Amino acid sequence: MAPAITLAADAPTLSAANTGFMLICSALVMLMTPGLAFFYGGMVRVKSTLNMLMMSFISLGIVTVLWVLYGFSMAFGTDSGGIVGWNSDWVGLSEIGLTELWDGYTIPVSVFLVFQLMFAVLTPALISGALADRVKFTAWALFIALWATVVYFPVAHWVWGAGGWAFELGVIDFAGGTAVHINAGAAALGVILVIGKRIGFKKDPMRPHSLPLVMLGAGLLWFGWFGFNAGSWLGNDDGVGALMFVNTQVATGAAVLGWLAYEKIRHGAFTTLGAASGAVSGLVAITPAGGAVSPLGAIAVGVIAGVLCAMAVGLKYRFGYDDSLDVVGVHLVGGILGSLLIGFFATGKGQSDVAGLFYGGGLDQFWKQCAGVFGVLAYSLVVSAVLALLLDKTIGMRVSEDDEVAGIDQAEHAETAYDFSGAGGGAARTAVTAPVAPAESKKVDA
Template identity: 85%
Template sequence: MPPGISTLAADAPELSAANTGFMLICSALVMLMTPGLAFFYGGMVRVKSTLNMLMMSFISLGIVTILWVLYGFSMAFGTDIGSVVGWSADYVGLSGIGVNELWDPTTIPVFVFAVFQLMFAIITPALISGALADRVKFTAWALFIALWVTVVYFPVAHWVWGSGGWLFEMGVIDFAGGTAVHINAGAAALGVILVIGKRIGFKKDPMRPHSLPLVMLGAALLWFGWFGFNAGSWLGNDDGVGAVMFVNTQVATGAAVLAWLIYEKIRHGAFTTLGAASGAVAGLVAITPAGGSVSPLGAIAVGAIAGLVCAMAVGLKYRFGYDDSLDVVGVHLVGGVIGSLLVGFFATGGVQSDAKGLFYGGGIDQLTKQAIGVVAVLAYSLVVSGLLALVIHKTMGMRVDEDDEISGIDQVEHAETAYDFSGAGGGASSRKAEPAPAETAVAAAESKKVDA
């Protein structure tokens, strides 16, 4: 019998209606995060790329769902094979799972656990899309998602959370996805953009977010859904750990918003809405691996450090010349690394597990484990994602033509536009009607500083 399915022995846990309902709600909240991400990213691009950005997230809901049912759940949570990947015939097609079979040792059905984890698998490749705005063929992106979740996400999820996975067995703490989701996606984004290159006009032409209200709406939906993402990862609500994670999620995010805005004011002279939204996401990312291990005071530290460091990190693309369109590397990769490593400093030993960080008398043991997890996932995802992108780029081509990129990827790839400026209805719009783009104050300052 595959690991995770409870037996019918007398001492086996019984199904809890309360926990099952709680986890179904959390699953729905995590599902909502992908459309929220689409709005967040969609508002950050220029008008001519809005629909493409929405679709790059939305298509993940379709592709990953089918692959998860066919074999993804089996690869991630099936019987361990060499501590690298799982596989169980009962999980293929979800066909060998009984309606009332429980995910051992929890009190929720296997189906509920599977659908909750599905939502994680869906949003992870969607996170990558923000780094590739304005320039990727939709068909190439869809193929990349299918290949990437198969050879990167499903195995890494097994490493981190699967019974027998090598990082799981080592004792690496990742409550809800700092390594498996955020470092994984951020490193993948870096690998792909190094292959496909920069947008036309990067560091020269203004590339301003076209709708900051849309960005704020997306950030709010992400923040809301993240409570399911984080608190639900304890798979129940019997012992208070999920409640601590809920509190820490809110606390760290608030601290990150403040830290980002303070840095922005000092460095660039303004409190921007884009900065507030980005700071919130940075805090959410950083607390994801750490929130079950730290106290609320520790969560403040995690959020504040993430907000400050991520605000500094988003400018690195101008210094080093890689075109991370919407700061996936600066927020998700850097934020994931920060949150994962800070477990090794702030873990109290009194919430999720008895593992203690350096500041609580635990020495460097847990920090060493966290560092190994960070490096392993980062390196694997960076290299394999870059290779996948290279194969696609050299075969079917991953980028749209130069003229199509300049004229607008929405019209070329989707035969639609986000807004009808002409007033004639339908899909076509005049370029003259598009608002004149201008760099954000923060991006412009960073770019000029580097050029100088």
């Protein structure tokens, strides 16, 4: 067959509307990292609050710099063997023109790269929730730098880069079920198997210190996730991004209901922590699937994720791994579910004509999804564990036992989240007491 001829008139031109839309989506995704910090920060004890916030915030600094230096080139440069990309012109981002378009789209390269940067920032921050209360901040910062380099950047190329093996196989991952959530969840499991449990795990109460903070964080994540998901279509011309937006809302609401229903049946109460966690599980599960399923399919994805993720968070007590804030139970399990359910619920009328089993497509897509899911899971789990082991054997990953018991905030950051020194009853703070005169010296008879 003769190669297709592209006329100059048919070539994409810069769209101000799509460019503005994508910049807004990029800002929304950036907001997810502080939102995650609040979500995780409220779930830990008071003595670990600041450390939990900082474990997310530091990713904004480290990954941003690495992305400029070489991360974007590794993730989206010219393919090498289906494993990693490279483009020397993108090193330092100095050779990218102001109006140079991302290939095949109507947005500048700079807009695409900054949108993808926000994904790269968020993903290692997700891991931090599994490691609460016990990791040295310096070791965590080094882990982020190493993990982003040898895990996230290559995996992003596998899934989204032209020539990446999962991309070429036809694995569907609209916005990051494999590259973000399974990747982070598997990494979390690998690291906690190396560093071990918190002191007092399964013995001491480790309840969230601020459920309002958790709900605030969940709300910010939900809000930012619309940019995360809808923006991943890189434009707004054909309605697919709008479908993803609708499905994001639908699946998340359904997951909240599914989680709370399970919680009521299993534990007898509807908890705010359950509602927040259910929302996140739905957001995670619809992330890979939302462009391929209908709103009814999104309800199914959300309910399944809400119930099964709620069940999965208890596995850490059965198997004895200390996943502090349920990164494995929510992100790994939710990412697996959302990715695999595409093989059943894809309609063939969304982002592509690929149909799942329930829409007459057989199991072909399901097996492709399995390859993507378990390929990313195995790689991230093993490499993350190796990185954690190397750091633990060199500089040490964990704080001392005394610092962990006393509080990692004071030990690592020389600060505390809340200052109670001025607290007290109103009367005690407002009462005025007259100064007491010193007692007169008593004369002593000689």
